[in-house]
Structures are given as C-alpha cells and as structure tokens.
Amino acid sequence: MLITWCRVEQQDFPLLxxxxxxxxxxxxxxxxxxPEAVARDFGPAARGEEPSEDLLVFLDGSPVGLMQRSRLCDxxxxxxxxxxxxxxxxxxxxxxxxxxDPQQIGQDIGTxxxxxxxxxxxxxxxxLSCILVPVVAANRASWRALEKAxxxxxxxxxxxxxxxxDDWTHYLYRVDRPGSDVASLIEESPFDSPG
Numbered sequence: 001m002l003i004t005w006c007r008v009e010q011q012d013f014p015l016l017x018x019x020x021x022x023x024x025x026x027x028x029x030x031x032x033x034x035p036e037a038v039a040r041d042f043g044p045a046a047r048g049e050e051p052s053e054d055l056l057v058f059l060d061g062s063p064v065g066l067m068q069r070s071r072l073c074d075x076x077x078x079x080x081x082x083x084x085x086x087x088x089x090x091x092x093x094x095x096x097x098x099x100x101d102p103q104q105i106g107q108d109i110g111t112x113x114x115x116x117x118x119x120x121x122x123x124x125x126x127x128l129s130c131i132l133v134p135v136v137a138a139n140r141a142s143w144r145a146l147e148k149a150x151x152x153x154x155x156x157x158x159x160x161x162x163x164x165x166d167d168w169t170h171y172l173y174r175v176d177r178p179g180s181d182v183a184s185l186i187e188e189s190p191f192d193s194p195g
Contacts, residue, residue, distance in 0.1 A: 001059065001109070003116040005067060008046050008054040013038045015056075015063060019100030028139055029098060030163040057097075057113050064104050067117050068096040071125075072132070082132060085157030086172050091129040093121060097142075110142070114149035122177055130176045136161045137169040146173045 008016065017038045020031045031041060044050035052070040056063055072079040072092045082088050097113055099105050118131060133151060135143045147153070151173035158168040 001112055003112050005055040005057045008056050012056050024102050025098050065099040070094050086155035089129045091127050092132050093128055094132055110145035111148040130174055133173045134159055134170045136166050137171050138166050143171050151175045
C-alpha cells in the first residue's frame with residue numbers, strides 16, 4: 001500500500017465536493033458542498049493564504065482522501081479550546097482526515113494515511129513537539145484509526161462538534177516526536193481505551 005500526497009489545488013475542488021457529499025463523510029464533516037462553499041473553505045489554503053495545509057492523499061496513485069495539517073499556534077482560539085482540556089506544548093500540530101471513496105473505508109487506509117502523515121510531519125517540521133488530534137467520541141472508526149496508528153488517548157472534554165447532531169464530547173489523542181523526553185512520560189495514559 002503506497003500512500004503519497006500533494007497539496008490541494010483549485011482543480012481538486014470538484015473531487016473534494018464529491019467526497020464531502022458522500023454520506024460517510026457528510027456525517028462527520030458536515031460542510032456545505034456547493035462549488036462556492038468548497039472554494040471558500042479550501043481556497044485560502046490552496047492559494048497559500050492560510051497557514052494550514054490541505055493534502056490530497058493517493059493510494060497507489062489514485063486519489064483516496066484528504067488530510068489537513070495545522071500548527072496549533074497559527075490558530076490561537078482553537079489552541080485555547082484544546083488547552084482547556086489537556087496541556088498543549090509549544091510546537092504542537094493537529095491533523096484531520098477523511099477517506100472520500102466509500103469503497104475504501106474499513107480497510108485500514110485511514111490508519112495508513114495517519115501513519116504516513118505523522119512520519120512525514122516529523123521530517124518536515126523538525127521543531128514540532130507532538131501531534132494532538134481531537135475526535136468526536138461518537139466517531140469510533142476515526143479514533144480507532146488513530147489508536148492503530150500509534151496515538152494515545154490523553155484526554156476527554158467538550159468541544160463544539162462539526163455536526164450539530166453530535167454530543168460535544170471529544171477524545172483527544174496525542175503522539176510525541178520519537179526520542180523526545182515527553183514521549184516516555186505519557187507512555188501509559190489513564191485514558192487508554194479498551195481494544
């Protein structure tokens with residue numbers, strides 16, 4: 001399974017629109033899916049006007065999903081929301097992800113995407129301390145993919161969900177840069193979930 005990616009460009013917006021309309025994506029992402037809304041939501045990052053990165057993910061050369069990567073220091077309000085639940089070290093990053101093709105879900109592709117972006121992130125951001133990922137508690141498939149990719153549950157708290165039908169309860173997952181002093185401190189978390 002070869003996972004690669006490139007930055008999302010305007011030409012990718014119709015594909016993102018199609019994916020965002022898929023029931024398994026819409027359930028958790030709850031985005032407007034008109035061409036104008038997709039351009040509004042993804043255009044600034046595609047043009048380099050926003051510090052986050054939207055990455056089109058490929059599986060063996062075919063587009064399969066979207067990965068978003070953001071340094072938390074670039075979004076101070078969001079950082080403050082997370083810091084009210086768990087300590088957020090300087091140099092922390094967050095990710096979000098989706099698999100667009102419904103035929104590709106349930107095959108550990110999400111786990112492979114997460115592992116791949118983590119490895120690449122350590123290489124591309126040498127001062128990055130950790131990756132911290134909130135996920136709505138009801139989205140078991142998402143938080144299980146994080147666990148399979150090696151992230152540890154480090155907290156539980158209330159954050160506004162993307163979809164208003166969901167409860168505000170979120171699990172927070174974290175992975176630290178390999179070899180860092182912090183990685184050994186949270187090796188065992190009181191929030192570890194049962195397998």
